[in-house]
Amino acid sequence: MREAICERMEDIGINAAVDNVLITSGSQQAIDLTGKLFINPGDIIICESPTYLAAINVFESYNATFVEVAMDNDGMIMEELEKKLQAYPDAKFIYTVPDFQNPTGRTLKFERRKQMTELARQYDVLIVEDNPYGAIRFAGEEIPPVKHFDIDNRVIYISSFSKIFAPGLRLGWICADETFIDKYVCFKQTADLHTDSFAQRITAKYLELYDMEEHINKIKDVYKKRCITMLSCMKQFFPNNINYSIPEGGLFIWVELPEMIDSEQLLVECLENNVAFVPGSPFFPNSTNNNTLRLNYSNMPEERIIEGMKRIGEVLQRKLKNENKKEVQKA
Ligand SMILES: Cc1ncc(COP(=O)(O)O)c(C=O)c1O
Structure with missing residues (x-):
């Protein structure tokens, strides 16, 4: 070995x-x-x-x-x-x-x-x-x-x-x-x-x-397609003031939301719609960054990625509208 x-x-x-x-x-x-x-x-x-x-x-x-x-x-x-x-x-x-x-x-x-x-x-x-x-x-x-x-x-x-x-x-x-x-x-x-x-x-x-590289190439093809699908869903369904990473491999996309959005609260609403992600804050040992989250494209077929991203996008758009309304009322 x-x-x-x-x-x-x-x-x-x-x-x-x-x-x-x-x-x-x-x-x-x-x-x-x-x-x-x-x-x-x-x-x-x-x-x-x-x-x-x-x-x-x-x-x-x-x-x-x-x-x-x-x-x-x-x-x-x-x-x-x-x-x-x-x-x-x-x-x-x-x-x-x-x-x-x-x-x-x-x-x-x-x-x-x-x-x-x-x-x-x-x-x-x-x-x-x-x-x-x-x-x-x-x-x-x-x-x-x-x-x-x-x-x-x-x-x-x-x-x-x-x-x-x-x-x-x-x-x-x-x-x-x-x-x-x-x-x-x-x-x-x-x-x-x-x-x-x-x-x-x-x-x-x-x-x-066997040829391990052949096996890895198969995984890479699958992940690449899924990653591209997720990234294009981000453009289509998410508000446009959101930053996200564009990975060249691996499993993850990192998302930075507008500061007023708390991803743990967002997750609660997403779970009601049967879709999940990982809130970003626990990945910071000292600081808190509540407006971040991690997506993983490796596990789901494309059609489920599209459906999931659509649902997260809808919750996010709604939440952003509400937060903006609150800001206007405060002002
Ligand atoms: C960065 C990193 N290191 C280590 C591990 C642990 O992997 P394993 O123990 O399955 O080799 C993971 C698993 O997600 C990981 O993301």
Whole structure:
């Protein structure tokens, strides 16, 4: 399994040996073991704003403190990152989801990946690259992972078979410097001794007998169509003063509503119409951004996406009208 993972990583520009790899029970366990290994109570973790909710929950469970770095459509902004590194010189690591980020769908652009590793070196901080979506690019140019730019072994790369093969197999991995992996192994043993060998054999055999890329290409075709459908529904059914991300892969679209709209309240009304999304605020560890939400296009056929988006659009148009009326009355 580890040899097969090394081969796959080599294809995306990561040179690693089997001793650099630890198989985990999904990448979620890799995140948890990272928290267990590195975080002491009060330690500072620098992350994108917003970031992956279940990583916030893990790091919080080890009593970390978060420092959020602003993003734009090209991912974390490096000037902002440098300011935070200056302000928090003892930060433990930078946590990043560089490809088709959960929740925004945004991707860290090529030059910023290089810059991030240079800044990490300059300020002597580790990078935890959580990259489960990198293989699901359906538009734009391939970009190597942050780990590709790592010349002094400070990037801990985490990935998974969940998004490309089968989430239920619970198969992920960590790729890092051997001295880190030795320590991870001790913590892994205290967590669950080892990752399900049957799941590992199934996946390794699949990789040996079948063409994983062919399978991933099929998924990408499906997601691309669904993403395009959702984006065109946004134009058709949503008010036009709304910002949203245009992903080149992965599963998510991030939506920023006018400030007076609270997406949790919007969700209550949408649920009455049998349609759901994820409110954005919990993805911010410190700040609240009630006017944001995450959409996921991966799971529903096009006709249901169209119907769902129509329903959200109707609720949104109605809510916006009411809020505007209130504003006028106040004035
Ligand atoms: C950014 C990110 N990391 C990690 C995970 C965990 O995935 P798994 O444990 O299934 O590999 C997810 C799942 O949604 C995710 O979005």
